[in-house]
Amino acid sequence: MSAISIRNLSKTYPVPFQRLRAFFRRPAKAAVEALRDVSFEVETGEIFGLIGRNGAGKTTLTKIVATLVQPTTGSVAVHGHDSVEQDELVRREIGLATAEERSFYWRLTSEQNLLFFARLHGLSARETKQRISDLFARLELEEVAKRRFGELSTGNKQRLAVARSMLASPPVLLLDEPTRSLDPLAAARMRDMIRSLAEQDPPVTIFLTSHNLAEVETLCRRVAIISRGRIRAIDTPRKLRDLTSESELVHITVAGGEKVSFTRQHNDDLLDEKIRELQDRGARIIDIETERATLLDVLERYEAADER
């Protein structure tokens, strides 16, 4: 069974009080079509990435999976539980960490905030204490445990949001830009932790949205590209890159400053041949660089297609 199963999902945000507006002859606003016929599955233990521009539909999709927004048509199931009919069961299976700072009580300390949410999850006093202590250690938040949320740095607020999402040890984590406000070292440690969650036994399924495409590329087994509410492509990062171009530009630098550049196809022998050729000439290779299509190129390609 898939961890997350999304079928023919569409979401149009209705215009509030449309009939009332029409009655009073107020100008009608257009309904916002946020998602159109989205279908895909996320396997258990998979790190799945969702990328797209602002307003592409990432947040709406995440909130529908989290039961906070209801779909217009289609369905979402988490471990077989429907997100509308069995929303309470779905909420037992998921944890959501957003970059939204306003989702905590600013006058309570980090610890008091987690304590409150742990109790809402139904954790016993002993479980709560143990879990909070583990999460503070794992996310390096021990020093700020007794500090009010309002006094925390943006990075620590973000780490606390991730800690909260993991309170009840949910088998599915929805992470919305989990490293956005973190310094490079902290971001690397966060990525390591995400990887380890997916590898642990039993594995945690990660549904990740991010604007950091390099991060998505290194972390995710599969990536979906969303543009204007439609899923345009789903595949491994490598195959997505290949959609744009199957060739890459290679620069070989040899001692003395000479630089050899050429274009090769992903599976050809040209790189071997060039290296052999240089070595036969007695040249000492000091650096090899490749320029290949990135997820950004893929994203730009779909955006350009949509704008046409």
Next chain:
Amino acid sequence: MPIKSAFISVHLRLINMNSLRLLPRRIFAFVARDFRLFVSYRMQFFLRIISVLAVVTTFFFISKIFAGFTDPRFSQWRDPLASWLTGLAVLNYFMTGFSSLANSIRQEQMQGTLESVLLTPINLPTIIVASSAWDFLETTFFSFLYLFFGWVFFGVQYRGNFFLAVVFLLLTTVVLACLGILSASFAMVFKRGDPFGIFLGAGSALFSGVFFPTQLLKMYAGPKLGSISSILPTTHGLDGIRQVLIEGHGLAEVTKPLLILLAFLIVLLPFSLWVFARAVRRAKREGSLVQY
């Protein structure tokens, strides 16, 4: 398909049992949170105590104007200070029952924490009960303070069946809480402008007999305007409590207000829960849970 439905139904029943088991823990979570937020503003607590004392003292001096007032038609008002203090204490309690949930939803919306709370596996009835729990504790304390200051500093005497008075208090509060759920539903959908609050807040003070006997309304404003008091649950709750605490009546003499309150409850409880569930569904459909 029927097997799947049966499976879902069994599952949902188990969830409900589990929710019931976890209800005290969740209520405690809200109470502990609200207590911590409350003590983070210590000054406000002491200022409120002082203001209750000031109000009680003011009413003591006003009551002296009516010394010797013994109109037999207004049996509950022989000691006006006792009537005012029970009126204020009870109105305080009733208004909490009415406004607590709407305030708490509105506050969570403004803080941006409503989504985080709704992300946890708690159901709507739990949110309704738990998010109002601290307000009731706080109001119990301050309502008690009105009566306590009256007794300690100004010699006000209360008699009768305290248990019966508490029954009236709880029943009226639950009825008002149902109206509060309707008010919260309004806040959930329209985000502001709550007509129930305006109607009940101003209406209860004027028409329920908090500050003067309701009979005076009929005498001076006519039977039509005077009859408004009879459609307000606060009138019957307050009448019942005063009959018990001030006149010393027993259960047999207060069955009428008791039955009226029960009728309010039977109609309003299922209706308000239904409206609230629809309001949450609408907010989820519009994606407006965090908007305010």
